[in-house]
Amino acid sequence: MYTLITGASSGLGKELAYIFAENNFNLVLVARRKELLDKLKVDLELKGIQVKVVVADLTDVLSCFELFDSVKDLDITYLINNAGFGNLGYFNDTNLNIELEMIDLNIKTVHILTKLFINNFVEGTIVNIGSLAGYIPTPIHATYSSTKSYVNFFSRAVNYELKKQGKNVRVLTVAPGPIKTNFNQVAKASKSHGMETKKCARIIYKGIKKRKEFIIPGFSLNLIYFINRFIPTRMLMMFSHKIQSRK
Numbered sequence: 001m002y003t004l005i006t007g008a009s010s011g012l013g014k015e016l017a018y019i020f021a022e023n024n025f026n027l028v029l030v031a032r033r034k035e036l037l038d039k040l041k042v043d044l045e046l047k048g049i050q051v052k053v054v055v056a057d058l059t060d061v062l063s064c065f066e067l068f069d070s071v072k073d074l075d076i077t078y079l080i081n082n083a084g085f086g087n088l089g090y091f092n093d094t095n096l097n098i099e100l101e102m103i104d105l106n107i108k109t110v111h112i113l114t115k116l117f118i119n120n121f122v123e124g125t126i127v128n129i130g131s132l133a134g135y136i137p138t139p140i141h142a143t144y145s146s147t148k149s150y151v152n153f154f155s156r157a158v159n160y161e162l163k164k165q166g167k168n169v170r171v172l173t174v175a176p177g178p179i180k181t182n183f184n185q186v187a188k189a190s191k192s193h194g195m196e197t198k199k200c201a202r203i204i205y206k207g208i209k210k211r212k213e214f215i216i217p218g219f220s221l222n223l224i225y226f227i228n229r230f231i232p233t234r235m236l237m238m239f240s241h242k243i244q245s246r247k
């Protein structure tokens with residue numbers, strides 16, 4: 001059985017690759033940085049599993065279809081749509097091309113791969129990595145948080161449809177808070193803070209195995225998610241503006 005992980009060259013994707021390997025899943029690892037993927041493949045194969053590396057820039061719609069074609073005959077049971085990035089800054093200052101790439105990767109790629117795999121799976125789980133930021137309109141992270149709103153809501157709605165139709169395919173939504181990965185560096189934040197990546201990956205793996213529909217890794221973040229419902233949006237934006245401007 002194979003698990004396909006996009007964005008497996010670093011951060012959360014890489015940690016998830018280690019956990020799936022420990023649990024004897026063969027892996028398809030996807031990202032742009034070939035040297036990192038090749039290194040990871042060598043390391044993971046020592047655990048006695050098979051690893052296929054696909055080097056792809058998933059902001060290119062065509063590469064999503066090529067990726068699917070290259071793996072559709074493998075026995076894939078888990079697809080983890082993890083590749084994604086953010087870009088901090090006031091919207092009037094940030095770069096439009098970077099934002100369009102973000103929309104392509106964080107939204108279009110997740111949408112396309114979810115569609116292709118749902119229609120190919122007889123039985124399987126698609127894990128879409130959204131973000132807690134997707135539940136709050138987030139100043140200084142406006143485009144990113146909006147792309148993650150798409151992932152959060154799209155994934156839950158599709159999963160509901162699949163259940164109603166009695167299909168053996170599920171879409172699991174994961175909405176992490178801050179994690180200590182390369183994310184902040186890519187987003188041009190000056191500080192990196194948050195949950196240890198390994199801990200976050202373990203919580204997600206446990207949730208996948210329990211066939212959960214929705215995971216927010218960490219008790220305090222679940223509490224924040226719950227309390228958010230009772231706080232006016234204007235106030236939430238004030239808090240999140242403060243938090244983002246400290247990064």
Ligand SMILES: NC(=O)c1ccc[n+]([C@@H]2O[C@H](COP(=O)([O-])OP(=O)(O)OC[C@H]3O[C@@H](n4cnc5c(N)ncnc54)[C@H](OP(=O)(O)O)[C@@H]3O)[C@@H](O)[C@H]2O)c1
Pocket residue numbers: 006007008009010011012013030031032033034036056057058059082083084085086105129130131132175176177178179180181182183184186194
């Ligand atoms: N870290 C956080 O605080 C946080 C919080 C909530 C949600 N998340 C989400 O968690 C997911 C994983 O991010 P991370 O925190 O692990 O950050 P990360 O360490 O920067 O990992 C991002 C991964 O995405 C891949 N990627 C980026 N652009 C790509 C492209 N055009 N084509 C293919 N792959 C691409 C990167 O690989 P290459 O550069 O080699 O292509 C890398 O493997 C993302 O969806 C992110 O939005 C992160």
